[in-house]
Amino acid sequence: MTPPVPETTEPVRGRPRNQQTHQAILEAARSLLNREGESRFSIEQVASAAGVSKASIYRRWPTKGALLIELYMEGLPEVITVDARSLRSELKRYLLDTVERLQNPLWRSILRSLVAEGQYDPVTAELLRERVVAPRRAAGSHLLQHAVATGQIPAGLDHELILDLLFGPLWYRLLFEHAPIDNDFAERLLRQVEPLLFSGSSPPPVAASRRRR
Amino acid sequence: MTPPVPETTEPVRGRPRNQQTHQAILEAARSLLNREGESRFSIEQVASAAGVSKASIYRRWPTKGALLIELYMEGLPEVITVDARSLRSELKRYLLDTVERLQNPLWRSILRSLVAEGQYDPVTAELLRERVVAPRRAAGSHLLQHAVATGQIPAGLDHELILDLLFGPLWYRLLFEHAPIDNDFAERLLRQVEPLLFSGSSPPPVAASRRRR
Amino acid sequence: MTPPVPETTEPVRGRPRNQQTHQAILEAARSLLNREGESRFSIEQVASAAGVSKASIYRRWPTKGALLIELYMEGLPEVITVDARSLRSELKRYLLDTVERLQNPLWRSILRSLVAEGQYDPVTAELLRERVVAPRRAAGSHLLQHAVATGQIPAGLDHELILDLLFGPLWYRLLFEHAPIDNDFAERLLRQVEPLLFSGSSPPPVAASRRRR
Amino acid sequence: MTPPVPETTEPVRGRPRNQQTHQAILEAARSLLNREGESRFSIEQVASAAGVSKASIYRRWPTKGALLIELYMEGLPEVITVDARSLRSELKRYLLDTVERLQNPLWRSILRSLVAEGQYDPVTAELLRERVVAPRRAAGSHLLQHAVATGQIPAGLDHELILDLLFGPLWYRLLFEHAPIDNDFAERLLRQVEPLLFSGSSPPPVAASRRRR
DNA sequence: TGATAATCGAGACGGTACGTCCGGTCTTGAC
DNA sequence: GTCAAGACCGGACGTACCGTCTCGATTATCA
Numbered sequence: 001m002t003p004p005v006p007e008t009t010e011p012v013r014g015r016p017r018n019q020q021t022h023q024a025i026l027e028a029a030r031s032l033l034n035r036e037g038e039s040r041f042s043i044e045q046v047a048s049a050a051g052v053s054k055a056s057i058y059r060r061w062p063t064k065g066a067l068l069i070e071l072y073m074e075g076l077p078e079v080i081t082v083d084a085r086s087l088r089s090e091l092k093r094y095l096l097d098t099v100e101r102l103q104n105p106l107w108r109s110i111l112r113s114l115v116a117e118g119q120y121d122p123v124t125a126e127l128l129r130e131r132v133v134a135p136r137r138a139a140g141s142h143l144l145q146h147a148v149a150t151g152q153i154p155a156g157l158d159h160e161l162i163l164d165l166l167f168g169p170l171w172y173r174l175l176f177e178h179a180p181i182d183n184d185f186a187e188r189l190l191r192q193v194e195p196l197l198f199s200g201s202s203p204p205p206v207a208a209s210r211r212r213r
Numbered sequence: 214m215t216p217p218v219p220e221t222t223e224p225v226r227g228r229p230r231n232q233q234t235h236q237a238i239l240e241a242a243r244s245l246l247n248r249e250g251e252s253r254f255s256i257e258q259v260a261s262a263a264g265v266s267k268a269s270i271y272r273r274w275p276t277k278g279a280l281l282i283e284l285y286m287e288g289l290p291e292v293i294t295v296d297a298r299s300l301r302s303e304l305k306r307y308l309l310d311t312v313e314r315l316q317n318p319l320w321r322s323i324l325r326s327l328v329a330e331g332q333y334d335p336v337t338a339e340l341l342r343e344r345v346v347a348p349r350r351a352a353g354s355h356l357l358q359h360a361v362a363t364g365q366i367p368a369g370l371d372h373e374l375i376l377d378l379l380f381g382p383l384w385y386r387l388l389f390e391h392a393p394i395d396n397d398f399a400e401r402l403l404r405q406v407e408p409l410l411f412s413g414s415s416p417p418p419v420a421a422s423r424r425r426r
Numbered sequence: 427m428t429p430p431v432p433e434t435t436e437p438v439r440g441r442p443r444n445q446q447t448h449q450a451i452l453e454a455a456r457s458l459l460n461r462e463g464e465s466r467f468s469i470e471q472v473a474s475a476a477g478v479s480k481a482s483i484y485r486r487w488p489t490k491g492a493l494l495i496e497l498y499m500e501g502l503p504e505v506i507t508v509d510a511r512s513l514r515s516e517l518k519r520y521l522l523d524t525v526e527r528l529q530n531p532l533w534r535s536i537l538r539s540l541v542a543e544g545q546y547d548p549v550t551a552e553l554l555r556e557r558v559v560a561p562r563r564a565a566g567s568h569l570l571q572h573a574v575a576t577g578q579i580p581a582g583l584d585h586e587l588i589l590d591l592l593f594g595p596l597w598y599r600l601l602f603e604h605a606p607i608d609n610d611f612a613e614r615l616l617r618q619v620e621p622l623l624f625s626g627s628s629p630p631p632v633a634a635s636r637r638r639r
Numbered sequence: 640m641t642p643p644v645p646e647t648t649e650p651v652r653g654r655p656r657n658q659q660t661h662q663a664i665l666e667a668a669r670s671l672l673n674r675e676g677e678s679r680f681s682i683e684q685v686a687s688a689a690g691v692s693k694a695s696i697y698r699r700w701p702t703k704g705a706l707l708i709e710l711y712m713e714g715l716p717e718v719i720t721v722d723a724r725s726l727r728s729e730l731k732r733y734l735l736d737t738v739e740r741l742q743n744p745l746w747r748s749i750l751r752s753l754v755a756e757g758q759y760d761p762v763t764a765e766l767l768r769e770r771v772v773a774p775r776r777a778a779g780s781h782l783l784q785h786a787v788a789t790g791q792i793p794a795g796l797d798h799e800l801i802l803d804l805l806f807g808p809l810w811y812r813l814l815f816e817h818a819p820i821d822n823d824f825a826e827r828l829l830r831q832v833e834p835l836l837f838s839g840s841s842p843p844p845v846a847a848s849r850r851r852r
Numbered sequence: 853t854g855a856t857a858a859t860c861g862a863g864a865c866g867g868t869a870c871g872t873c874c875g876g877t878c879t880t881g882a883c
Numbered sequence: 884g885t886c887a888a889g890a891c892c893g894g895a896c897g898t899a900c901c902g903t904c905t906c907g908a909t910t911a912t913c914a
Contacts, residue, residue, distance in 0.1 A: 014884020015883065021886075040333050044874055053887045058876070115388055116332035119325040120253055125390070133389050160392065161382075161401045168381030169374075171388070175328055176346050177338070179373065188374045192409055199408065227863030228905040234865075257895050266866045271897070440858025441910045447860075466759050470900055479861050484902070541814055542758035545751040546679055551816070559815050586818065587808075587827045594807030595800075601754060601810070602772050603764070605799065614800045621838075622831055653889030654879040660891075683869050692892045697871070 017060075024050040025057055029071060033109040041068075041113050065117045065124025069131050071110050075101060087147035087197065091166075094140075095186040102174060102181045111174060137163050153197045165193055230273070237263040238270055242284055246322040254281075254326050278330045278337025282344050284323050288314065300360035300410065304379075307353075308399040315387060315394045324387060350376050366410045378406055443486075450476040451483055455497060459535040467494075467539050491543045491550025495557050497536050501527060513573035513623065517592075520566075521612040528600060528607045537600060563589050579623045591619055656699070663689040664696055668710055672748040680707075680752050704756045704763025708770050710749050714740065726786035727833065730805075733779075734825040741813060741820045750813060776802050792836045804832055 028050035032041060043064060047054045061067040101107045114132070118125040140163045147153045169189055173181045241263035245254060256277060260267045274280040314320045327345070331338040353376045360366045382402060386394045454476035459467060469490060473480045487493040527533045540558070544551040566589045573579045595615055599607045667689035671680060682703060686693045700706040740746045753771070757764040779802045786792045808828060812820045 015886075017885065040874085042874060043876085047887095051887080053889080054876080055878085055888090056886065059885080064875090112332045116329040119329035119388070129389055129391055133391050137391070158401055158405060161398075161405050164382035164385055164392075164402070165378055165405060168383070168385035169377035170381070172377055172381035172384050175332070175384070175388070176342055178342055178346050178350070179377075185374075188371055189377070192371065192374050192378060195412075196405055196408065225906075226861075227907095228865080230864065231905095253895085255895055256897085260866095264866085266868095267897080268867095268899090269865065272864075438858090439856080439912065441860075441912095443859065466900085468900060469902085477861085479863080480902080481862095481904085482860065485859080490901095538758045542755040545755035545814070555815055555817055559817050563817070584827055584831060587824075587831050590808035590811055590818075590828070591804055591831060594809070594811035595803035596807070597814070598803055598807035598810050601758070601814070602768055604768055604772050604776070605803075611800075614797055615803070618797065618800050618804060618835055622834065625834065651880075651888095653881095653887075654891080656890065657879095679869085681869055682871085690892085692894090693871080694873090694893095695891065698890075 021050075021052055021056055022060065025052055025060070025067075026071060026074070028052075029067060030106055033071070033113065034106050041109075043067075063121065063123050063127075065114065065121055065127050068110055068114045068117065068124075069127050072114065072132065075104075075107055075110070085150075087143060087152045088194070090143055091193075092186075092190060095166075095190060096183065098170065099181055099183060099186045102170070108174060115171075115175060133167075136167065140166065147197075157197065162193065162196060165196070234263075234265055234269055235273065238265055238273070238280075239284060239287070241265075242280060243319055246284070246326065247319050256280075276334065276336055276340075278327065278334055278340050281323055281327045281330065281337075282340050285327065285345065288317075288320055288323070298363075300356060300365045301407065303356055304406075305399075305403055308379075308403060309396065311383065312394055312396060312399045315383070321387060328384075328388060346380075349380065353379065360410075367412070370410065375406065375409060378409070447476075447478055447482055448486065451478055451486070451493075452497060452500070454478075455493060456532055459497070459539065460532045467535075469493075489547065489549050489553075491540065491547055491553050494536055494540045494543065494550075495553050498540065498558065501530075501533055501536070511576075513569060513578045514620065516569055517619075518612075518616055521592075521616060522609065524596065525607055525609060525612045528596070534600060541597075541601060559593075562593065566592065573623075583623065588619065588622060591622070660689075660691055660695055661699065664691055664699070664706075665710060665713070667691075668706060669745055672710070672752065673745050682706075702760065702762055702766075704753065704760055704766050707749055707753045707756065707763075708766050711753065711771065714743075714746055714749070724789075726782060726791045726836065729782055730832075731825075731829055734805075734829060735822065737809065738820055738822060738825045741809070747813060754810075754814060772806075775806065779805065786836075793838070796836065801832065801835060804835075 025046060029041075029046045032045055032049060041064070043054055043057055046052075046067075047057055057067065061070065102111075111132075114124065114128055118128040141159055144153070144157070144159045144162065148155050148157075166189070170181065173179055173185070179185070238259060242254075242259045245258055245262060254277065256267060256270055259265075259280070260270055263270075270280070274283065315324075324345075327337065327341055331341040354372055357366070357370070357372045357375065361368050361370075379402070383394065386392055386398070392398070451472060455467075455472045458471055458475060467490070469480055469483055472478075472493075473483055483493065487496065528537075537558075540550065540554055544554040567585055570579070570583070570585045570588065574581050574583075592615070596607065599605055599611070605611070664685060668680075668685045671684055671688060680703065682693060682696055685691075685706070686696055689696075696706070700709065741750075750771075753763065753767055757767040780798055783792070783796070783798045783801065787794050787796075805828070809820065812818050812824070818824070
């Protein structure tokens, strides 16, 4: 998706792909996923709901997982502009955004289907790591490094583990639904994780965070 | 789970279930799951591998998920004796045990299949919550409450969230395999979460984290 | 059924068969067959409808066909008293009796199920010939022979073929239902077959038959 | 049946059916039926013997009965050219042809399976009447009418009943196998039925049988 | 009074078949 | 080369019956 190099628009031989077909497929897939949990998400149903041949789907996406990933990407902001100046506010912003997206049944359905698919299909599993898990972790990692560089947090923290603590609970609640994913959850999650970041040996920089409340 | 009281053991009408059949099914299921990720886990294959009719499986487990849950339960210690005297050592023990179990491909396969199944089948989802998620959370919750009562940790901690922080990362790594689940992970997880519990240096813990409330 | 030799009532060891069970099975079978054509006639359903175990059925009747035959026999008069004095009146009586029985859905259902079963199961096929087809043909044959002896019909007629002409059309209409089996049918059948019998070289004995109309 | 007019041959959408698959199914079905009476005729076995998926069979024939009917039709001459000039010779030709076909175990097997199936499945029953029973009766009826028109047989005969007398005995012997269906049978059947048609010695037939009406 | 034995209901058991759904691939004619 | 349509094989689904079997309980005859 969104290749960095513009790839010299290779001259496209034969009939060009119909953009309407493309959209119809995505639209149908979305509407099927919206009927959350109501039976398995199948290519067959997408095709018939979109009035499209199965081949037209497989031509575009080699795998159910790939289609799901595309739907997932669509729901994300084009560019993730990270204001790395304040770690605290960035974390908060990220969590609240995520929580908001996860209120949407479609979004939840996409992610849950992706995880389900990924447990059996290694290709989807790889996509899931590459496109969903890794980028988020990379962004988080970058944020933490920058915060170290700017003295917001001490060096020597276990960044990997901190990212697990941030993302783990979100997936946990998404997949098992033992408890809601809402703003309250986001705030309590932050409140738990923050002390791990700003608990420097010397007086922790509590001031800034307080002002923001 | 499996109530200790025999509940008036109703008089066994009809031909009793064959324990060998029962074991053959479980055995076959285990061996199929062991060939991790290699195609979907299907009742059909379990039946044929066990030399058993499909009906004999459906007679015992109404659902693929129910069978998986049984396999999951088998791998657990009958009674979870929690030595609640020391929260710190109990947490460590629990995490190391869990990590060890998760080294086993079969165990991982069972849990991953369960999650996958649970994303589509509401019955399995419910089983998953009831038999897998809830008991663990209950035990953890009990542990924390006892630790409060014995003054090991301050009152007023956000137990729910702490449990999310403990279990979330485990599932996160299990399902996405972006990083290993090993003793090192367990120790680092503990090292991160402990300060949230034992925040103050000496017994009665009052700290920055509490002030923030 | 009804063995000619009384067979010395062998001493019956063990618990005797329950006559109520016996009747319950037959009753249930009848009621299932009465719901004509509504799904296959299965031992399983008979057992459950009769509140009886399948074993109790198989103990009495080795085969679905055997059970059906028993139901068939039940619908017949104990003794078939043939008044062989007048072939003409006997034929008429037989046909009208048969037609009347075939008005009964249960009776039709039994015979149709028997034929269906007999096409696949050689044991039922044999039963069908022995118990249903052969006795009727034997009676008819006997009747014809007596009529020859008493000079009612000429010698040298093709008895076998005449029996085929009498019974064939009945089964034909029963199995394909292209036309009803009613009194009109019986009378027209008789009217066609009679000339084949009473078409002696010399004036046929028309008088008697006319008076009966 | 298979109307001569091509009925605007709708433009064949999608991948056309594979004629080899089609033939493989019919071939497998035939070979299974040839192993006469050896177990029930099942779609499952046809599929596996033909190396074809069950779906490919159900796509073509909605019902076991429909497949059997197709096999039945295949064994018939495309067009039934009836030389109506001589009723006597036509009847003889028809009966001898039929008898010859019924010597073939496959043919017998098809018809017997069809009858069995038709006793339980109303759809097959209807097909059986429409495709097997009715056309033959229609042809016979037409023959008789023509014979009346050309003065070969008297008007006023009971055509329906005569057809029952011709076809009934054939089915009767086919289904119960109490006696063979051979040329001798055909000839004796004819010999019995003919007098009913050509009752008078010379052309314009008026006879005892007519007076009885 | 027991021992023996066939019955009873319930229901488990391995099989076979049912008819449907989906996965991914392939094959048409039309564009 | 794409498109819709839809055929194709394979595999799984969950259900229904088949005829046999194995239980504990019951009910008779024989010793």
